[in-house]
Amino acid sequence: MQHYSVAVIPGDGIGPEVMQEGLKVLEAIENIHGGLRFACDQFDWNCNYYLRHGRMMPENGLNILKDYDVILLGSIGAKEVPDHISVWELILPIRRAFQQYVNLRPIKLLRGLESPLRNKGYEDLDFVVVRENTEGEYSNMGGRLHEGTPYELAVQNNVFTRHGIERVVKYAYSLAKRRRKKRVTAATKSNGINHSMPFWDEIVKEIATEHPEIETNVYHIDALSAYFITKPEEFDVVVASNLFGDILTDLGAAIGGGLGLAPSGNINPERIYPSMFEPIHGSAPDIAGKGIANPIAQIWSISLMLEHLQQMEMSQLILQGIEEVLCEGKVRTADLGGNASTIEMGEEITKRILREH
């Protein structure tokens, strides 16, 4: 019997709604496999918690999480709490404290769905973005001067370290080796951003040289964003800084059929600390509480989690279940043009997974 401990943070808005469906799927996996057990502990750390306690999680929150095998997150953010608090006191500290320096985001059009791109099918949309997840543009360093005067200014430091760039770029290459196209595309902007990005390019070049069997392309982020639209079939592994990866993956989610679908893994490749799995989408306050959110991003994130736990077969089973439901097309949430509820969608996928076996 293989036991895993899972820290579950449903979060805000639609987070708890989609998490509920995710956990049903996880239970289904236990039933099917027989030899897997997930011990899930729920934590109510979110914006409500903040309003009650003045902090997003307890002082020893990271310490509590540290001992879990993995973390499952729903989504964080509410109107009453500024984003830069909810994010900077929960998501980002977890990503950093646990050295989840790889944010792994598959961009993949699932079978049964149509891309908003006219001429692209699921053969064209199947790559993965490796986003740097701990430094760069989200550095927390900087401040303001001359506040309240016409001369007021803000400085934000982007901080890129050799260590930080090397480890994520190396990860991208190791991933590309295991994939079919054997191609790494690096996002840069060294023509406009003239200190950090040339540094990034140099390190990419060094690591590319060590991997002659992998094809390397380097594009400026502006052009690369356009290529996501015009030639997504070119990509295999895309590696990008924290901000660029953030932008590219929302864009990727859009061309891949929608933000309600896209999953992500915040990975600590050394497995010293827990990795965290969460939908790319936010807490969507506009539809929260209505029971109509699409739970697929959350469920797919659980598939990624199982992949991380090297339960490949179970991971695939979930993805298959999702694709079957989408192909059948009867049960769909509003974002996919249907009128199924979050629960109906979650249960349909769960049923598929259970029958599948």
Place this chain on the structure above:
Amino acid sequence: MQHYSVAVIPGDGIGPEVMQEGLKVLEAIENIHGGLRFACDQFDWNCNYYLRHGRMMPENGLNILKDYDVILLGSIGAKEVPDHISVWELILPIRRAFQQYVNLRPIKLLRGLESPLRNKGYEDLDFVVVRENTEGEYSNMGGRLHEGTPYELAVQNNVFTRHGIERVVKYAYSLAKRRRKKRVTAATKSNGINHSMPFWDEIVKEIATEHPEIETNVYHIDALSAYFITKPEEFDVVVASNLFGDILTDLGAAIGGGLGLAPSGNINPERIYPSMFEPIHGSAPDIAGKGIANPIAQIWSISLMLEHLQQMEMSQLILQGIEEVLCEGKVRTADLGGNASTIEMGEEITKRILREH
């Protein structure tokens, strides 16, 4: 008789090829209007010039340009010269020295073309991005430490000033007032970038409050990029920082039918200094010299230039000429699925403009 002096910098790669067609159109406009004269002086400032002289333009280059009414640029960049030199010694100094703090970029699907977005037609794709063009993420401030060691790091400072943000956001609102939808969408990332972007948001909010007749939406850049794909019809005037505007406009060009089409104006709204008009696309070394580049972005940039010079009718005439050629569909360059040369395309548009009158 109205005289305008135009500094023409064809630049590198396909720049001179598309510029040649642009200048034919400008001549056609002189013929049609009768009362307009453009005195064009050409400057060979480009990467070749750099290889010969060790600089992208003469020491007094900016001083020379200063006295022109407008500047027309082709594109800059060649393999032999690092981008951060060609750009930082030509385009960026011009944008800054002449306080061209608005980079105006229409995102518009021209009639006769199809968007790569499945369900979007030309009624859905018609907005404008106002990009901050002088500060922010392209600050040139920063550097490296511990070079050549494993501890090496680079810091890049994003510098945002109240003055710099205010003027571009005000411009966006003044533009929105003159448009149909009366809507400003501001790009931010204040959830992840916690000094500069909250500052940006505050100023947007202040200025929004002064314009209750304009609807204001603020989206994080990741979500906004996705919305360019999923709901472009929502946008009217999008205002963004230097980097975000750069990314959004390449993305906008892609959904608007291609990078070969999209124009831009680097505007000094106070008209103290010359404004500069250039295609969004780069020098495209891969197709340079083949005579197959699409000249439309350059020609459309001239239309923008005429708009800036308050020659509205002539500006419209050019856009009509372009759209007629596209609607007819016989003469198209390779990027639009045809096999016309740059010259054929340029001449076809010129003919249309001349007959149009």
